[in-house]
Amino acid sequence: MKYYSISEASAKFHVPESTIRYYEKKGLLPLIERNEAGRRLFSEGQMALLGTVVCLKNTHMPISSIKQYIDWIVEGESTLELRLDMMEKHKKAVLDEITLMTESLEGIDVKITRYTNRMKEINEDN
Amino acid sequence: MKYYSISEASAKFHVPESTIRYYEKKGLLPLIERNEAGRRLFSEGQMALLGTVVCLKNTHMPISSIKQYIDWIVEGESTLELRLDMMEKHKKAVLDEITLMTESLEGIDVKITRYTNRMKEINEDN
DNA sequence: TGTTGACTTAAACCATGGTTTAAGTTGTAT
DNA sequence: ATACAACTTAAACCATGGTTTAAGTCAACA
Structure with missing residues (x-):
């Protein structure tokens, strides 16, 4: 081993x-x-x-x-159900966090789009 | 206002x-x-x-x-490019973190599946 | 034989991101 | 008149999750 x-x-x-x-x-x-x-x-x-x-x-x-x-x-095995329960709850918490991050990412994308457009305008104003 | x-x-x-x-x-x-x-x-x-x-x-x-x-x-406007750059980098970091969490979630799912199956076996042994 | 590299421990130290406390001010309702 | 609710500040306090330091052990290599 x-x-x-x-x-x-x-x-x-x-x-x-x-x-x-x-x-x-x-x-x-x-x-x-x-x-x-x-x-x-x-x-x-x-x-x-x-x-x-x-x-x-x-x-x-x-x-x-x-x-x-x-x-x-x-x-040991006597805690199987407790462990299962914990992992299921944890999975939900992780999915919730991923959802929150994904939603917040949209706010960041909005800024990226806005800044990109403003940069474009500035360059067109040359 | x-x-x-x-x-x-x-x-x-x-x-x-x-x-x-x-x-x-x-x-x-x-x-x-x-x-x-x-x-x-x-x-x-x-x-x-x-x-x-x-x-x-x-x-x-x-x-x-x-x-x-x-x-x-x-x-003000003079920092537009800096802000755009920061948001783009941040977006990448967030996507990386979401990826890591999503991958790690698979490990958690494996445990949930394993525990669920073991629980089933135990109940069938009645 | 001595010195280097890979480890060991306990304890001190640190950054981050807040929360809590204490003492005071204001506006409103009784 | 007073008491309560909703604020204010500065400073102290806290949890979390490590990292760093100092002093020592050991095996192998020059």
Whole structure:
């Protein structure tokens, strides 16, 4: 079974090493093994977990909620329904945020159009 | 010409009054008038400007950049090109963020599907 | 043998984006 | 006359999400 160093994990997910250490300290990455020298060893499973954390972070889930989710994973099958419920609610929140951003983008497009037209006028006035 | 109080502005844009005051202090809402008693009076133009700030905030533009944009608006027509450039870059950044969120959403959907299937299995095992 | 690079920890530090508090002013309703 | 609601300010306070620093360990290489 392959293991990854923290620098490899950092490179794979484009997350600073300091952030990975911070996540571990916050409980988002439980049970990370160490070698004899105390260095972190990320198994494939730990890498997948880090991938999950990054995915939730990318969709703006707060650290405290990610921690709850990870705690439920560690707790086992009895938390399946809680996890499902959390992911469904989170999905809705993400869709809402995407909708808001998409709507706000229209306001930005209006400005781009307006500025572009005004620039054109100015150049025609030469 | 109609004027709005801070509570009306707050209600219209779903932004707390304290945040509006904070934005003004940060320079995001310049030239807001006051009545004799020192209360803020938002003209239609100021309301539109607040709408712009909210739009940029909704798309995660940092306060410092919003301030730069507003400063350019106040500065006048000579900054047209700078504003156009900023909005075009911002639009790209927003589209990138939406893309990242949309991609990450797939990871969440995978979990929802997996959990749903496992729940089904458990219920079939009755 | 010593020095470099890749790590470790705990603790301090930081930026961002507000919110809350305290004390005061004004206009209106009782 | 008074009390309440709706404001005002400056300053303090706060949460979130990290980043940076300092001091140390270890393996490998020159």
